[in-house]
Amino acid sequence: MYRYIVNRVLLVVPTLVGAAALVFVLMRLIPGDICMVRLGSGGTSVDPRALAVCHAELGLDRPLVLQFLDFAWGFFRLDFGISMWSGKPVAEEIAARLPISLEIAVMATVVAILIAIPLGTISALWQNSWIDHVVRTVAIAGIATPSFWLGIVSIMVVLDVSHALFGAAWMPPIDYVPFWQDPLRNLSMVILPALTVGYRYSAVTMRMTRSAMLEVLREDYIRTARAKGLAERLIINRHALKNALLPVVTLIGIEFAFLIGGLVVTEQVFNLNGVGRLFVLAVQNQDYTLTQALVMLTVAVFVFANLVVDLLYGWLDPRIRYG
């Protein structure tokens, strides 16, 4: 068991190093650099001396290997350096935009779990009944609907309904207020994005819950439990659901990591100033430090979500004993 944990944790290292190398190379393959973006506004030719000064200032004139080692060492110490575009510390730039993105992600996850697990279970228990067909159709529709389109449509509906009811069109607020300062305003801003993202998320989870339940319900130990006359409710809650949740937990963990990437589109639709927006901006400005930090952050969340899920397996399912 301990050997497995140590091995599993060590596997994180090559992934992080690989991702660091990939983002480092990709960013530098993009033609031009931040100094060109800064100095060359309007397509005029850039003064080579000013360019050299700018490069020296940002340390871009140093050998690439040194630049990479610097970046890797900084990541190791959790020091991401200074944004090349704004000149502010990268950590500060991210921290300013993280709360709203994180809030949407967490709320979407809660929405997803609340919808998905009961519906997925019901759908599996009454396989091929009309209720199963309805749940599956809703779930597949959730996967098929682009969340940005759902966002556009939900804004349209809110506009029309508020106009019809109150005579004035209501729009969700755009500037972020922390929940503890003004809960109502905060929620009115976050609820629509959380629902549109959460619907898709719940659809994926619902399907997983259904198929996992279907498989578990056919296991011998369920038949045994039924044969000894255990109440159906207990069979489902204690025997079936607990084992079926294993792949569902995996999925929730992995999807949560994907959410951060998916927020780019959602934030665009709802005009929110979150991490997703920052991502696009950082790449467009060719802000190496900021992009690298953001990518490493996303990759780290993904990698650690996977790690936690793998380790949770041993806890949720005692049958798995890591050799």
Added chain:
Amino acid sequence: MVDLARPYTPTAADAVAESPRSWRAGIIGFCRRQPLGTVGLALVLVMAVAGLSAEWIAPYSPTSNDFAVMTEPPSWAHIMGTDQFGRDLFSRIVFGARTALIVGFSCAIVGGVAGLVLGVASAYFGGRIDLILQRVMDVVMAFPLIIMALAVIAIFGSGVYNVIVAITIPLIPRCARVVRSSALAIREVPYIDAARACGFGHARIILRHMVPNVLAPFLIMLTAFVGQAILAEASLSYLGLGVQEPTAAWGLMLQGGAEEYASTAPWIAVFPGIAITLTVFGFSLFGDALRDAIDPKLRDR
């Protein structure tokens, strides 16, 4: 008697028909048992026909502007209305089906085949090669799709082919993972040992003996990939990182005008979204039904 050189390869048709009946009987059986899957298949076919014969179906050119009819609501002349440039939305949606078809199928096929080969090779060789390949897959899986796309577009420029590249890369590891786990089981089967004992080369064992046996899960995944690729293309185009104007693409149709005219001309936003949803819906329903039909574990008892 089992012929060692030609292993029995179950196909979708076999699994559906369960006996060497005709294809037609298999398809009829599939439709009867999988009503939702049939709906999905129908949606896919409608989209495919629209995409393949767009020139004959679309009443107008998808790119010609008619400034006399800007943001017109749906009417007999323009059954889905017109956009802010006076272009016929129905024609653009029909031509958008072609873009979606090209992107969806190329991404799924290229990504799927690359994943198939890598996954089977990883399982077959095992050891160090497996370890290294899996770590590379880990990196690609963990890397955010949107950054990959942004970088690919920034390096190579925008356009349909670069969008395909950007969407295909992240599909490869997902396919390789699934294929590898099924291939790992197959590697232990005696006929692989037999093939090795016959002195066949690696390429022959992989292509002739292992690949055919993982085709069932692979084909199911491929249908799902088409839908996912169409969705990804729509998202990228919506962000302005995908297909560029004046090409007709559904995601692109939702960009800009759709939001600006949301309250005065909602049809601009509604119809392309429905087109995306129905198409991806069709592919998912069909893929699901295929899986249920093939996987005996999930069949109703």
